[in-house]
Amino acid sequence: MFKSQLINVVFAAALLGLTATAAHAETASLTVVCDNLKPQGKVMIAIYDSQAGYDGDKAVSYAMADVTSSQAKVTVELAPGEYGLKMFHDIDGDGRMGMNPFGMPTEPFAFSNNAKGNMGPATWDAARFTVTAPETTQNIAF
Template identity: 45%
Template sequence: MNQLKSIFIAVAMTGASFSAAAVAQDDSATLTLSFTGIAEQEGAVMGVLVDSEDAYNDKAAPLRMIMIKADKAEIATQLAGLKPGRYAIKSFHDIDGDGQMGTNPYGMPTEPFAFSNNAVGNMGPAKWAEAAFEIKAGDNAHSIEIK
């Protein structure tokens, strides 16, 4: 049964993922990112914005770190200075505020998590191809239900 840990989903988002510094951007695309369906209104929604499949799969540093106080059922933040292109988001709701996605003794996630496009994983995190979305020049909006 403890093999479930390696077989079922393990959204790898350790504290290390968040050490990557934001890279300065020239371009002016803006993303209004919202999270809905927050059942337990405490802690924060943590996430990473990535701009490549490698970064999505933890083989390269993420572009931005996201941290939004989870004090309402629906929360949002603005990410400015983005280049138009393909992006994806991996997120989890850090209810207990320990900075890590909680897992049960068999390694299953115990805190809500979600991917952009509300892409659903299957025996592992959602794939880049399903989670990637387009950010165009100007204002963009993306909403993720986190449960």
């Protein structure tokens, strides 16, 4: 019995080592610079790594930045790859995008690549971009 416990401990330690190695895989910095903002509230950013995630609103990460001037900036660490961003300026600070009774946004919003939507969000093809090491920057005009 002791031998099987020892094997389990060795296996668990090896697995943890592999997990730690995977966690230290190459990362890249993504800096999002948002311009033309009213100096109040926060910019809320959802980060997607696939068309399915983007279209299904299943973000792999989120970021937010306080807006104290006409520009806000936030940096996140990501694995290199393709990403798309959906963001809005939460002017009233309630953590939700303001909507009118017809479902139209009442707070400013934007997408990566400054892509524009047509009766809905910008498409994944218009919004996607590549994050490469060491750093990638997205400049977004609200």
